[in-house]
Amino acid sequence: MIKASLFLLVALGILGVLGGFRLRKRKTRRLAAGSCPRCGRPRIGKGPCGCGAPIGKG
Template sequence: MLVKVILLFLVAIMVLGMFGKLRLLKPWRGKPLDKRASTSKHCPACGRPRIGSGPCPCGKD
């Protein structure tokens, strides 16, 4: 009985892995996360990401 449960678990993990590979083969439907982060605005003085339109908390810009 325990062997059947272990084999069923391994088969389920293999099926999930196959679906994961199929999902990775599809073209990306947006910008990758690293490109989104690199296009965000940063403070030229301290390098912190700028959120909103207000001034940076460092006060140097």
């Protein structure tokens, strides 16, 4: 019984670490796609950012 519970805990730990890596990759990809080049805030819509950065990409 102890071996089974230890195996389960180790497996859950490994899945948690791998899941954390997947979430980090997704988060950085999402922010890079629609973020302001000057301040890094997410951009919503087509208008300029509140910091005054131009509308163009990059």
